[in-house]
Amino acid sequence: MWMATPIPIPHVTTTAEQEKPPPPPEEPTPERPQTEPPPSETSPTRAVLGELKVSSVTPSSVGLQWSVPEGPFDSFTLQYRDAQGQPQALPIDGGSRSVTVSGLSPSRRYRFHLYGLQNGKRIDRVSIDVATGTAEPEEPLLPSEEPRPEHPQTEPPPSEAPPAQAVLGELRVSNVTPSSVGLQWSVPEDPFDFFTLQYRDAQGQPQALPIDGGSRSVTVPGLSPSRRYRFHLYGLRGGKRIDRVSIDVTTGEEEGQRDGGMD
Incomplete structure (x- = not known):
């Protein structure tokens, strides 16, 4: 009787190759480092007012003039208080460099403030104090020139005579x-x-x-x-x-x- 003899089969173990992870994506390298700030960070040119000066003075008016060394303004506003203490604002075109303020009172000190405006906002201010001229006073009579009545008063007093x-x-x-x-x-x-x-x-x-x-x-x-x-x-x-x-x-x-x- 034949008996089957088992034949040993060698055990073969296979190891799967370890998968390599994909390389990280390459980040772009700037060619040149950024040296200039973005346009939004660039500050605009600031307009500047020059000194406010007096060009003329009368008992009822004051002339003022100024310069604009840097950057134009859209417009100006001159502010002051009148003889009654009420605030006054005089709008002035942006191309002007002088103004005459009329309707003032004689022998009075005024403070003027000139504002330069851009896009509706006050950018700069200059101020000046000016006294208006003196009105010509009436010359009073000297004591020796005052009239003295030599005769008794026969005419009615001035209060009784109707004024002309x-x-x-x-x-x-x-x-x-x-x-x-x-x-x-x-x-x-x-x-x-x-x-x-x-x-x-x-x-x-x-x-x-x-x-x-x-x-x-x-x-x-x-x-x-x-x-x-x-x-x-x-x-x-x-x-x-x-x-x-x-x-x-x-x-x-x-x-x-x-x-x-x-x-």
Whole structure:
């Protein structure tokens, strides 16, 4: 009888090759290091105002001028307080370098603040203190010149006599420029204590110019070219308005307008 003899089979063990992980993605290397800041970090040029200076002074007006050493402004604003303490703001074009402030009171100190604006924001400010001129005072009589009655008073006292009605003559134009108007008038009857000239400026703000009672003419500065103004001259006595005359005047044209705007 045959018996099967088992044949030993060698045990073969296979080891799977270890999978290698994929290499990490290559990061881009900048060719040149960044040396300039991004545009958003670049600061804009800051506009700067030069010194505010006085160009002219009268009893009723002050002329100011300034420079802009760096960067233009969109516009300017001049602020101050009038004789009654009320704040006033005068808008000025960005191309201007001077302004005349009219309607001021004589012998009074004013503080002016000039603001430079860009995109509606105040960028810089300069200030100055200016005193207006002194109005010509009436010369008082010396003690030796005061009249002394030699005879007893026979006429009724002045309080019993009706005061004469002061009257203003016609208001006329003496000269016109693009930025000023000269006016003159007469007083046919008894004199006034003083006068007041009223008008509205280019921004529509009311202006009042006090004038000495002995004056018969006035020049109104700081006006805008080719603009129609209405002037009202009031004569005052005893602090009351006694009479009024008015006139409409159009200022002259600038040279560029007269040439038709051609270069």
